[in-house]
Amino acid sequence: MSLSRRGFIASAGAGVALGAAVGAGAQAYADSSEPVDAVDLSTSYDFYTGSHQVGIATPPQRHCIFMTFDLVAGATSKDLQVLLATWSAAIAQLQAGRTVGQMEPISLSAVATDTGEAYGLSTAGLTVTVGLGPGVFDKRLGLAAHRPKLLAPLPALPSESLDPKLTGGDLSVQACADDPQVVYHAIRDLARLGRGVVEVGWTVMGFGRASAGAEQSTPRNLMGYKDGTRNVSTEAQRAEFVWVDDDAAWAAGGTYQVARKIQMDIEIWDSATMQTQHEVFGRTKVAGAPLTGTREFDTPDFHATAGGKPIIDPDSHVALASPENNRGLRILRRGYNFTDGLNEAGQLDAGLLFIAYMNTPEAFIRLQTKMGRSDKLNEYITHVGSGVFFVPPAPKPGHYLAEQLFG
C-alpha cells in the first residue's frame, strides 16, 4: 500500500529543544492542487422555486443548525396551516437577507418582531429546509389521508443508543449558511414565530468545511477522515435516489429526511494506531484513497486480496456503505461536525450531525441495519439522536409550504 505523503519537516523554533515531538513530520494543511479557500457571503437563494426546497442539492454551507419542533397539545390543522404559511413568508425574507418584520418598532410600547442580531450581515447563502414528521399525519390533525406513503417512525436499529430527549419531532428545520450568526438568527426567529403552536424538541449545531461536490475538496470529519467522497452529487443521481415522484400528488419533488446525532468517542479514536484507523474506514487518512488505490476518487476494489485476506476489510465503513455492496443504493448525505464542549468526564464532546435525503426511508434503514451490525466504526461512535421527516417541495410564488394539505 502506498501512502501519500506531502509532509515536510518544519522548523519549530524553541520547540526543538523541549517540544521536539511537535515539529517532527508536521504537514502543511494547504494543498496547492486545491482551489482557494474563500467564502463569498453575498450568495443568496430564492425560496419560491416551485420545485425542491433548497438546502438539499445546495452545496453545503459552513454552518448548520438542525432543530425539531413538536405541536402543542390541542393544536389544530388550522394552527399548522398558519404556521407553515408564516414560516414560508419568514424564510423567504430571511433567505433574501431581510428581517422577519420590524426590528425597531416606531411605537416604543411595541415588542419587536425580529430579534435583530443579523441586521447588517450578508445573506451568507442561507437556506432553511422544513420537514414534516410522522406525527403531523396521525389522528390529531385529521391529515392522515395525505400522509406521504413511506413516512413512519424509524424502527429500532442495531447498536443505536437513542436518548429519548433527542428523538422524533413533528416538524424539522434545517438552517444552513456560511455565517453562524445568520443561521442562529433564522432558527431563533422561526422558533419565536412558532410559539403557542409548537415547542422546540431537540437541536444540534453543526459546522464543517464548504464543499461543492467534485469541484472542491471533500470536508473532513472530526476523526480526520474525508467524509462524502462518494456522495450523491449530480442531478441525475438526485433524480434516481432523492426526489419523490410516485408518492401522494402533493408530495412530488419532495424527499425524505433522516437526521441522526452521532456521538464520537474522539479521545479513544485519537489513541488508535494508524493501521486501526485505516482498517476501520478502508481508506488512508491524508489522501482519503481506498486501501486498494492511491487517490481519493479511485474506485475501491473489494475483491483485491493480499496474503489471502481482503485488502479492504468487509466490515470497514467504506465496504459496508458502498453502493457496490448495496445493490447500487445511495443516499444524499449532508454531514456536519458538532461539538458540545466538554462532557461530564471532562472529555471533548463531539461528533457528527448526519442528515440524509432519499426517496425512501427504507434506504437508510437498510444501510444502517447492516452498518449497525458490523461496522468497525461502531467501536468509536454511538447514534444518540434520530428523526425522520418528509420534506415537501418548495412553494411557487404566492403559495406556501405543504399548502395542498389544507385544501
Added chain:
Amino acid sequence: MSLSRRGFIASAGAGVALGAAVGAGAQAYADSSEPVDAVDLSTSYDFYTGSHQVGIATPPQRHCIFMTFDLVAGATSKDLQVLLATWSAAIAQLQAGRTVGQMEPISLSAVATDTGEAYGLSTAGLTVTVGLGPGVFDKRLGLAAHRPKLLAPLPALPSESLDPKLTGGDLSVQACADDPQVVYHAIRDLARLGRGVVEVGWTVMGFGRASAGAEQSTPRNLMGYKDGTRNVSTEAQRAEFVWVDDDAAWAAGGTYQVARKIQMDIEIWDSATMQTQHEVFGRTKVAGAPLTGTREFDTPDFHATAGGKPIIDPDSHVALASPENNRGLRILRRGYNFTDGLNEAGQLDAGLLFIAYMNTPEAFIRLQTKMGRSDKLNEYITHVGSGVFFVPPAPKPGHYLAEQLFG
C-alpha cells in the same frame, strides 16, 4: 428622539394571506454604507513576534473557543516548562497552517500526533493566546517569586452567580479564527499535547461577526444590539490601557485577561418593549446611537435631560460602562456570542463569551462592581463563568512562552 429607519415593506409572497405579520416592516440586513462582508481565509499571523501575543490587538475573527486547563496533582515546574515549550512550538505550526506533527505516520503501528481534521484548510487567521492563572504562582511549583504583581483570583462581585464548574483555571487558551474547524482543531490538539500535565477545566465556544474597529461595522450581540462601539481600538489606547509595563521584568508587553461566561435570558429579553430595550442599553437598536444622538459614534451626552429626567438613564449599560463616568477607564473587550442549544426548560440557551484585556485586573473589578450593583441589563443576564489570567508577551524566535520563569 429620532429613530433611524431603513426598513422597507417587502413582498412576502404567500405569507401576505396567512402570515401577514411577518412581512410588515421587514428590514434589509445589508446597509450599503458598509463595506463588503467577505472573509479572506488566507490570512495568517506569526507567533514569534517577540512583543505582544496575537489574538488581543488582532481584529476579532468569526469564531473563538476559550478553554481553561488545570495542572494535575503533582505537576512540577519542569512539567509546566515543557508544556509551554511544546505548546509554543505547536501554536507556531498551527498559525502557519501546519499540523502539529504527523497526521498519517509511515509506521502503521504508530499513533498520529495530529488529529487531521484541519488538513487541507487555510490558516483562516488563526490566533492562539495563552494565559497563566494565579495557581501557577502558588506554592506548588515554586514560581511565587515571579508572580505578576496584580495577578490574584477575582473577588466576589455583585449579582454574579458563578458555577464552580465554570471558574478559575491554571492556564487559559483562547483560539480564534475565521473557520470553526480550524479553531476546534487547534484547541483539540493542544489539549492532547497537554495530557498528563493538565486537565481541561471549562470551555465556551463563541461566534460573531468579524470587526476591525472603526473600519468595519460593530458586531451585534444576541440581544440585537451593537457591542463594542466604544471599544479600545488604537495602539495609543492599548499602550495606555492594555499592555503591562511596570510589572515583573519578564512580564513587560503582557496583559491581564478576564474571561466571563454571561448567560442571557434571551426569551425574556425578546418580550421586552422597544422602550425598555432602549432604556436598558441607553442606545437605539438599528443605528446603535446613544439616546442623545442619531449616529452610532455620536458621544453620549449624560447631562442631557427631557422633562426634568436624564435622557440616558444613569443605570443604563452605556452610562455605567462609559469612560466619562469611570474616570476615563477603558478595557479592551473581545466579545463573542455563544449558544449551548436548548436548556432544560426547552428555551434557547445563549449568551456572551466576554473576554477582556487590561493592564490591571482592578479595571474590570471596578467596572463590574458598579455594573453588578445597578446595571439595568442585570435583569436579563447572569455572569456564570469567570477566570483571570496573565498573558505573557510573545516569545522571540528560538524561545517559548514565559521562558524567563524557568531561568
